[in-house]
Amino acid sequence: xxxxxxxxxxxxxxxxxxxxxxxxxxxxxxxxxxxxxxxxxxxxxxxxxxxxxxxxxxxxxxxxxxxxxxxxxxxxxxxxxxxxxxxxxxxxxxxxxxxxxxxxxxxxxxxxxxxxxxxxxxxxxxxxxxxxxxxxxxxxxxxxxxxxxxxxxxxxxxxxx
Amino acid sequence: xxxxxxxxxxxxxxxxxxxxxxxxxxxxxxxxxxxxxxxxxxxxxxxxxxxxxxxxxxxxxxxxxxxxxxxxxxxxxxxxxxxxxxxxxxxxxxxxxxxxxxxxxxxxxxxxxxxxxxxxxxxxxxxxxxxxxxxxxxxxxxxxxxxxxxxxxxxxxxxxxxxxxxxxxxxxxxxxxxxxxxxxxxxxxxxxxxxxxxxxxxxxxxxxxxxxxxxxxxxxxxxxxxxxxxxxxxxxxxxxxxxxxxxxxxxxxxxxxxxxxxxxxxxxxxxxxxxxxxxxxxxxxxxxxxxxxxxx
Numbered sequence: 001x002x003x004x005x006x007x008x009x010x011x012x013x014x015x016x017x018x019x020x021x022x023x024x025x026x027x028x029x030x031x032x033x034x035x036x037x038x039x040x041x042x043x044x045x046x047x048x049x050x051x052x053x054x055x056x057x058x059x060x061x062x063x064x065x066x067x068x069x070x071x072x073x074x075x076x077x078x079x080x081x082x083x084x085x086x087x088x089x090x091x092x093x094x095x096x097x098x099x100x101x102x103x104x105x106x107x108x109x110x111x112x113x114x115x116x117x118x119x120x121x122x123x124x125x126x127x128x129x130x131x132x133x134x135x136x137x138x139x140x141x142x143x144x145x146x147x148x149x150x151x152x153x154x155x156x157x158x159x160x161x
Numbered sequence: 162x163x164x165x166x167x168x169x170x171x172x173x174x175x176x177x178x179x180x181x182x183x184x185x186x187x188x189x190x191x192x193x194x195x196x197x198x199x200x201x202x203x204x205x206x207x208x209x210x211x212x213x214x215x216x217x218x219x220x221x222x223x224x225x226x227x228x229x230x231x232x233x234x235x236x237x238x239x240x241x242x243x244x245x246x247x248x249x250x251x252x253x254x255x256x257x258x259x260x261x262x263x264x265x266x267x268x269x270x271x272x273x274x275x276x277x278x279x280x281x282x283x284x285x286x287x288x289x290x291x292x293x294x295x296x297x298x299x300x301x302x303x304x305x306x307x308x309x310x311x312x313x314x315x316x317x318x319x320x321x322x323x324x325x326x327x328x329x330x331x332x333x334x335x336x337x338x339x340x341x342x343x344x345x346x347x348x349x350x351x352x353x354x355x356x357x358x359x360x361x362x363x364x365x366x367x368x369x370x371x372x373x374x375x376x377x378x379x380x381x382x383x384x385x386x387x388x389x390x391x392x393x394x395x396x397x398x399x400x401x402x403x404x405x406x407x408x409x410x411x412x413x414x415x416x417x418x419x420x421x422x423x424x425x426x427x428x429x430x431x432x433x434x435x436x437x438x439x440x441x442x443x444x445x446x447x448x449x450x451x452x453x454x455x456x457x
Binding site for chain 2: 055139
């Protein structure tokens with residue numbers, strides 16, 4: 001989808017990826033999901049993913065619903081639109097513990113955050129901002145040209161993506 | 162019981178050695194797993210790139226074949242043999258088109274590029290057309306297709322992603338026909354709930370699915386009967402695509418089945434909160450109440 005003159009607004013559905021060479025406004029809503037925004041500070045282009053679970057277990061389709069796949073695919077998409085890996089910086093959001101239990105098994109949010117951080121370290125991409133964890137959902141809006149990400153926090157513990 | 166210090170130390174050092182060994186074994190296994198996962202990802206990436214590259218090269222000639230078969234039928238009207246052959250070409254090409262649509266949809270989903278694009282459509286007509294397109298396949302097995310539409314909602318508009326809706330229902334229909342007994346009946350029904358949710362069910366009276374297999378059927382490339390002697394067509398991709406599409410549209414899919422009694426798949430799709438050409442999502446789709454936005 002080309003963005004052209006007018007800034008196109010793209011709502012990022014859970015388990016999908018968006019990156020475009022033109023200026024876009026990418027928004028998404030996060031609960032225990034984690035979104036990673038990558039931004040090339042030289043080329044001034046950006047993209048975002050939205051992972052729901054950390055690892056693809058080999059069952060079902062290998063979609064970017066799973067963190068390890070979402071990270072690889074977002075990076076390759078960024079390279080595809082002309083970005084350079086060494087110019088990329090990352091911002092990480094989400095991973096709230098919305099179910100309200102401290103049982104490790106259910107702490108999907110924490111596991112998503114760990115996965116995202118580990119993958120970024122593996123890619124040697126610096127995390128310049130993050131707002132993760134906690135118990136409330138978030139809404140984020142990224143401008144892909146300026147790299148600015150606005151974060152709105154939920155007023156109460158919420159369930160959702 | 163008396164234990165000498167020497168014995169105690171020996172036992173302890175034995176146990177330490179054991180746990181060290183277990184730990185090193187685990188590290189080795191973990192390393193192998195990581196390596197395996199990387200290899201898996203690499204081959205996945207190769208496959209995805211391949212599919213998105215060949216998409217147009219396959220679609221264009223295929224559409225030409227489907228179009229030309231239609232033309233041939235018109236040109237050769239009156240000639241029995243030409244009409245028969247052109248309808249065969251058309252049917253086979255349509256079948257190939259259905260398979261390829263599935264494969265490309267899987268590629269799109271795996272690339273994370275499949276976004277719901279909803280438009281308001283006349284849902285009953287859309288479903289009727291879809292069912293009609295399967296009559297030819299069903300007739301080959303002498304299976305009859307029944308479409309059950311409640312009277313009142315004939316004419317109702319629903320906001321859905323038509324392409325994805327068609328793929329979901331096509332896969333369920335195609336399976337229902339494939340697994341029906343010869344001369345069986347497949348029932349497709351649709352209703353709209355009070356909350357605006359679309360509920361579509363596809364019921365066959367065929368072989369059915371054993372309870373222990375009911376989760377596994379949504380996995381990729383799984384057909385319950387495997388090997389060279391399997392009696393059913395297909396590649397085991399359809400249901401995994403269906404499940405992923407339903408998830409993407411925030412819906413749910415369930416199945417009721419028992420061996421020999423047939424299977425009923427029920428898909429529930431919530432009304433779309435975002436429509437093409439509208440920016441309504443930011444207001445309508447907010448799941449939470451948010452504080453003022455701050456920059457990060």
